[in-house]
Amino acid sequence: MIDINLIREHTQFVTEALAKKGWNEDFKQLLAQDAQRRQLRQDVENAKAEQNKLSASVPVVKKAGGDINEIFAKVKAIKADNEAKEAELAILEANINKTLLELPNLPDGDLLSGAKENNRVIHTFLEAPHFDFPVKDHVELCETLGLIDYKRAAKISGSGTWIYRGLGAMLEWALLNFFISEHIKDGYEMIIPPHMLNYESGVTAGQFPKFESDVFWLEGMSPRRFLLPTAETALVNIHRDEILSEEELPHKYFAYTPCYRSEAGSYRTEERGMIRGYQFNKVEIVQYTKEDESDAAFEEMLNKAKSLVEKLGLHFQISKLAAGDCSHSMARTYDIEVWIPSMGIYKEVSSVSNARDYQARRGMMRYRDKETGKVKYVHTLNASGLATSRLVPAIVEQYQTSKGEVIIPTVLRPFMGGIEKISLTK
RNA sequence: GGAAGCAUACCCAAGUGGUUGAAGGGGUCGGUCUUGAAAACCGAUAGGGGGUGCAAGCCCCGCCAGAGUUCGAAUCUCUGUGCUUCCGCCA
DSSP: OOOHHHHHHOHHHHHHHHHTTTOOOOOHHHHHHHHHHHHHHHHHHHHHHHHHHHHHHHHHHHHHTOOHHHHHHHHHHHHHHHHHHHHHHHHHHHHHHHHHHHSOOOOOTTSOSSSGGGOEEEEEESOOOOOSSOOOOHHHHHHHTTSEEHHHHHHHTOTTOOEEOTHHHHHHHHHHHHHHHHHHHTTOEEEOOOSEEOHHHHHHHTOTTTTGGGSEEETTSSSOEEEOSSHHHHHTTTTTTOEEEGGGOSEEEEEEEEEEOTTTTSSOTTOOTTSSOSEEEEEEEEEEEOGGGHHHHHHHHHHHHHHHHHHTTOOEEEEEOOGGGSOTTOSEEEEEEEEETTTTEEEEEEEEEEEETHHHHHHTOEEEOTTTOOEEEOEEEEEEEEEHHHHHHHHHHHTBOTTSOEEOOGGGGGGGTTOOEEOOOO
C-alpha cells in the first residue's frame, strides 16, 4: 500500500512512478476524497468532543442539583446532527481504502519503464548445452523413463496436473531436500505453514482485493479460505499486526509448500508438461528487515537463489525486470530463468523481489526503533529458492544423453541414494 | 460436529453503567544507599492509529474484533474470532 501522505504531498512523483508500471492514475478523485474526508473527520470529531464533555458533566450537575434533562436533549441533538456525517465518512473511508489497496507498489527508481520487452539480462551462467543428437523434450523423456505419469493424473484429477513416480518423485524430493539443507546452512528458519489461508493474508501479501479470482477458494469453510498460490503468502503474514523489536530483525524464513494456481491452461500449448500446472512445488525464502537493510538482503537472496542453480550445473540467466513486469506488490524483481532446450527459451525458476514497505503497511508489520522508540514499517522480501517443478524439466532436458538417459546432477546424488543416472530399465 | 467457560498492559490480576485520564503485584528501566552486588527505599513503565498546530499542546478512536442499548460502556445486549475443558469423530 502506498502512503496516502506521499500521494498527497508528491502527487507528481507517484503518478510518474506508477506510469512506469503502465498504471495510469492522476489521483484527482482520490485526493478530492481525501480532502473531503479530512474535513468531515474534523467536523465529526469536534461534535464528538462536545458530546463527551457534556456527558462527563452529568454526574457533576446531578450532584449540584442542576437540570440533567437539558444536557440529555443537547447531546441527543448533537448526535442526530452528526449521524449523517458519520455515515458519509464511513463510505468515503471505504472508497479511499479500496483505491489504495488496489494500487500497485511503486517501482524502484533505477528500473526501466515498460513491460517484458524492457527486461535486461544482467548475468548468464554457462552456455546452452550442445547436443549432437535430436533433443527430446521433458514430456517424452519423463514418460519413457517412467518419471512422470500424465495420463493417470488426468484420470484421478484432471488437466494441469501430473503424478511424480519412482525416480521422478525422488528427483523432485531430492531437489526440495537439497534446497532445504542449503537454507538451513544459511541460517534461515524452516517453516511448515498451513496451505489454507484467510482473506486478510491475501490482502497483506497484495493478492487481494485485486486478484481474488486468481486463487482457489475453499467454499466449504466459513469464513472461506484459499489455497496459497505461493508460500510467500503465508510467510509474509507471520508477523501481521505485530510490532517487532529491532534486535530480532532480520527474520529469515523458508518454507516448502505446493503452490496452487488457477492460471494453468490459459497459456500457449508449447507449455506442456510441468512448465505450468494447477499445482507445483516450490521452496520460498522470505526476509523481514529494517528499512535500510533491505537492499543488502535483496543481494543476499539473489545470490542464494543464483548459487542454487549454479550448484545444479544448469545454464541460466538472470533478468532485471522492467517496472511493468514486476509483480503488482513489488518494488523490484529479478528473475532467474533456466534454459529449456526443447523450447529454446528460458523459463523462470526463481523470482527475487523487494516489496519494501508495501506489504508491511497492509499488514501493519512494524518494529520499534531502539534509539527513537518510534515504530517503523519493516521491509519484506521474497525469493523462490527454488521452484522445483520447473527445474525437473530443465534438468531432464539439459542432462539428457544420446541414449535417452538422464544424468543426475552431482549435488543431488546424496539425496537420491547415490544414483548417478536414470536409464531405461524396461 | 455438540456443551460450558474465558479474552484488561511484558506477565499475573482488580474492576458489573459516571473523578478509570484503568487499582495492585511481578518484571523491566532509572535513581538513593553500597568498594561492588543483593536487599531495602524512591521514581518511571497502557500501547497504537488518526486529526490539528511552527511548537508546547489540544482533540477523536483504543480494556479480542464488529455491531447495538445509553446523556455516558472495560462494565449491559447481539454477532464474530481465538483459547481452555468435556463429549463425539479421527491421522
